[in-house]
Amino acid sequence: xxxxxxxxxxxxxxxxxxxxxxxxxxxxxxxxxxxxxxxxxxxxxxxxxxxxxxxxxxxxxxxxxxxxxxxxxxxxxxxxxxxxxxxxxxxxxxxxxxxxxxxxxxxxxxxxxxxxxxxxxxxxxxxxxxxxxxxxxxxxxxxxxxxxxxxxxxxxxxxxxxxxxxxxxxxxxxxxxxxxxxxxxxxxxxxxxxxxxxxxxxxxxxxxxxxxxxxxxxxxxxxxxxxxxxxxxxxxxxxxxxxxxxxxxxxxxxxxxxxxxxxxxxxxxxxxxxxxxxxxxxxxxxxxxxxxxxxxxxxxxxxxxxxxxxxxxxxxxxxxxxxxxxxxxxxxxxxxxxxxxxxxxxxxxxxxxxxxxxxxxxxxxxxxxxxxxxxxxxxxxxxxxxxx
Ligand code: NZQ
Ligand code: ZN
Numbered sequence: 001x002x003x004x005x006x007x008x009x010x011x012x013x014x015x016x017x018x019x020x021x022x023x024x025x026x027x028x029x030x031x032x033x034x035x036x037x038x039x040x041x042x043x044x045x046x047x048x049x050x051x052x053x054x055x056x057x058x059x060x061x062x063x064x065x066x067x068x069x070x071x072x073x074x075x076x077x078x079x080x081x082x083x084x085x086x087x088x089x090x091x092x093x094x095x096x097x098x099x100x101x102x103x104x105x106x107x108x109x110x111x112x113x114x115x116x117x118x119x120x121x122x123x124x125x126x127x128x129x130x131x132x133x134x135x136x137x138x139x140x141x142x143x144x145x146x147x148x149x150x151x152x153x154x155x156x157x158x159x160x161x162x163x164x165x166x167x168x169x170x171x172x173x174x175x176x177x178x179x180x181x182x183x184x185x186x187x188x189x190x191x192x193x194x195x196x197x198x199x200x201x202x203x204x205x206x207x208x209x210x211x212x213x214x215x216x217x218x219x220x221x222x223x224x225x226x227x228x229x230x231x232x233x234x235x236x237x238x239x240x241x242x243x244x245x246x247x248x249x250x251x252x253x254x255x256x257x258x259x260x261x262x263x264x265x266x267x268x269x270x271x272x273x274x275x276x277x278x279x280x281x282x283x284x285x286x287x288x289x290x291x292x293x294x295x296x297x298x299x300x301x302x303x304x305x306x307x308x309x310x311x312x313x314x315x316x317x318x319x320x321x322x323x324x325x326x327x328x329x330x331x332x333x334x335x336x337x338x339x340x341x342x343x344x345x346x347x348x349x350x351x352x353x354x355x356x357x358x359x360x361x362x363x364x365x366x367x368x369x370x371x372x373x374x375x376x377x378x379x380x381x382x383x384x385x386x387x388x
Contacts, residue, residue, distance in 0.1 A: 007257070027056070037067075091134075102138045110122065194289075209263065224314045268295065
């Protein structure tokens with residue numbers, strides 16, 4: 001049964017290889033000063049920076065440069081963004097990049113007019129914004145997080161060894177996002193694979209929970225099948241527009257709140273992965289892939305029916321004459337083979353985790369209760385040890 005819910009998605013999307021022109025339609029809706037947020041320079045190399053600056057100038061905008069957003073944006077960078085927005089009275093935060101730029105823009109948006117410390121308020125106390133929120137727009141260059149159409153914003157505090165995501169309300173979602181699959185062509189292969197696994201795991205986190213018959217799980221299976229199909233094409237030919245456009249669109253639907261409506265969700269792979277990220281600063285999707293198989297093998301007996309369904313529906317495992325346990329394990333085996341084809345990390349040691357870090361990573365993991373088994377700290381230690 002589907003539980004009760006409300007649903008609204010506040011982000012307007014422009015999709016396709018000519019989508020950047022719609023920036024001209026969006027910009028007049030906002031004031032003169034645009035804070036241009038970008039990462040470590042990929043948009044300068046591929047020419048997107050110049051195109052966007054031209055459009056901003058043609059629209060009479062003043063540009064506040066806010067580059068250098070690092071993967072896994074830090075709290076120090078957040079303070080810098082807030083300072084820039086206050087100093088220049090930014091009217092629009094325009095993020096051009098992947099999830100890190102888009103998340104960072106959202107974190108700045110709720111903090112510019114906030115009198116309290118945003119890290120403590122939003123990330124340690126999980127409070128909601130009570131202040132004016134600056135509008136955010138996004139030009140996406142990497143498919144993965146779904147940040148382009150959701151209200152999540154993950155920030156890392158290295159001093160406290162914490163990486164925490166706050167999922168805000170719909171008022172924090174980007175007002176618009178521009179999705180041109182061609183922009184993802186210049187991604188290094190490793191980042192493309194990390195993004196693909198991130199998408200897949202977002203779907204799993206919402207799928208592996210609950211036992212009800214609901215439409216969300218059928219949508220989730222369709223998204224997983226499309227992603228597996230397109231990812232196998234894209235690893236061989238990264239410039240296959242059809243595959244890259246399907247991957248980009250799947251990423252958006254995987255985490256724009258649709259497939260979690262009316263059902264419980266898990267999110268423990270992300271909680272463990274984020275804590276691994278706080279210690280190693282590793283690529284987000286790789287922190288997930290490296291802990292996933294030991295995690296799913298741990299919880300499988302507690303959600304066996306769903307793992308059997310996953311094996312049959314997503315991986316076409318034949319059930320003939322097999323026990324449920326065998327079918328479920330064959331499903332995870334098929335997933336593991338696909339992960340190897342994608343070239344994602346399968347061990348946290350390769351991301352820089354040492355034995356000495358394991359207890360701290362387990363301590364820093366937020367424990368959620370929506371999955372098939374509520375984990376103890378000892379379970380997390382054991383999953384981390386198996387992930388080494
Ligand atoms: O910084 P630049 O030079 O742009 O390079 C980036 C970065 O090094 C590069 N890149 C992006 N687009 C490119 C490109 N390089 C060449 N060509 C392009 N077209 O890729 C690297 C990674 O970018 P990043 O934005 O960090 O990746 P991603 O999109 O995976 O975002 C990761 C962040 O999002 C958070 C993660 O925790 C992490 O902090 N997440 C946000 C979520 C949300 N808002 O709902 C959910 C996710 O689960 C995730 O936690
Ligand atoms: Zn993720």
